[in-house]
């Protein structure tokens with residue numbers, strides 16, 4: 001295996017397949033949109049915007065001015081192309097940047113959306129302090145992160161090695177190791193005076209339907225690209241095999257939604 005393959009990560013896989021999503025799909029985003037009381041007068045930042053789905057929904061369905069930022073140039077290109085295709089390029093702008101060092105002035109946005117991104121950052125506290133810095137006083141930070149609860153962690157204590165392997169394969173690099181729902185909640189509470197949190201268990205059928213809801217074309221192309229990577233790149237194969245083990249733990253794996261007010 002060459003060096004480029006050895007260093008291949010889950011995020012590289014997302015970039016190669018041109019596909020990114022968050023657990024819980026549109027329904028999870030809808031909850032955050034409602035909690036944040038998104039309206040057309042708002043300026044919203046979408047951190048780790050992926051292929052731009054939430055950014056374009058916020059701009060198209062809710063009329064806000066959206067800035068999407070992602071660390072991977074391929075994702076920025078995809079997002080810009082989607083906004084252009086939907087004729088939202090006047091309302092949704094995209095740029096490359098890092099959640100740990102957001103290139104914006106303090107108090108710039110009414111709301112910050114972060115869907116399945118902070119888990120990829122080693123210094124979680126640094127990223128969260130950046131979200132807090134750029135949101136206006138009284139503004140909202142909405143974050144969705146893959147996690148299991150402490151109760152599940154306790155029930156699965158004989159499988160901890162397996163769980164660590166799964167979170168590692170998802171490039172979960174937080175310096176605290178993999179974080180439970182309660183760890184996330186406590187971390188957000190250190191940064192914000194008000195945090196509303198809830199945990200949802202993921203349903204594999206709902207996740208599959210959510211993938212298809214992005215359009216059969218997108219679903220088929222990304223499935224074929226994933227199959228190609230599986231067949232040709234041993235590290236991609238290892239990542240896919242390991243992340244699939246998540247389905248052994250149905251009823252435990254899920255996501256936390258954290259709605260934080262500055």
Ligand SMILES: C[S@@+](CC[C@H](N)C(=O)[O-])C[C@H]1O[C@@H](n2cnc3c(N)ncnc32)[C@H](O)[C@@H]1O
Nearest residue numbers: 020021022048049050070071072098099115120
């Ligand atoms: C699982 S995808 C989620 C994409 C999108 N938020 C969604 O819900 O569809 C994670 C995204 O976070 C981006 N990302 C990872 N680390 C980042 C960082 N430090 N700063 C900005 N974006 C990052 C990745 O490039 C990827 O597009």
